[in-house]
Amino acid sequence: MTNRSRGFQHERDLARRLWEHGFAVVRAPASGSRARVLRYPDIVAIYRGRVIALxxxxxxxxxxVYVRREQVEKLAEFSRRAGAMPFIAVKYVGEGEWFLVPLDRLVEAGEGNYKIPVEAVREGLRLKALVSQVKGDKSILDYT
Structure with a gap:
């Protein structure tokens, strides 16, 4: 299996998890392709009008994690137009946990690209926390 097909497999896993939490989910069929005219993220998830772009x-x-400037720009532009909350979704393979990092945690990495330090990834929202936040659910931690 190629790195690209493994990446698609992980995107489908994240989309499936969001779907199971009640989101309407679309995975961009041309994500990572050479089609650069349209600007859209890998995954768009919507729950009762609240839009997440990933x-x-x-x-x-x-x-x-290193992210190309072009990817950050397309995510930011799509999110601006859609009124979406933009995140870089990061998974360290083997852990099974998704971390959602807001764009303001990215650091300039030279050559116009960005980097997300490990600490920023680990401090990102876990998928369960994002789902709870979007749905307006409260966890026990909200009361401590």
Whole structure:
């Protein structure tokens, strides 16, 4: 299996998890393709009018995540137009946990690209927390 097909498999996993939580989910069929005219993220998830836009990254080991400027720009532009909350969704393969990092946690990495330090990934929202936040559910931690 190629890295690209493994990446698609992880995108489908995230889309499925969001669907199971009641979101309407669309995975962009041309994400990562050479089609650069349209600007849309890897996954768009909607729950009762609240829109989440996700650029998906998976890594085999715990290390900083690098994101091309073009990917950040398309995510930001789509989110602006759609009124979406933009995140970089990160999964360290083997852990099974998705971390959702807001764009303001990205750091300039030179050559116009961005980096997300491991600490920023680990401090990102877990998928369960994002779902709870979007749905307006409260966790026991909200009362402590």
């Amino acid at each position: 650029e998906v990254k998976t890594l085999r080991e715990e290390k900083p």
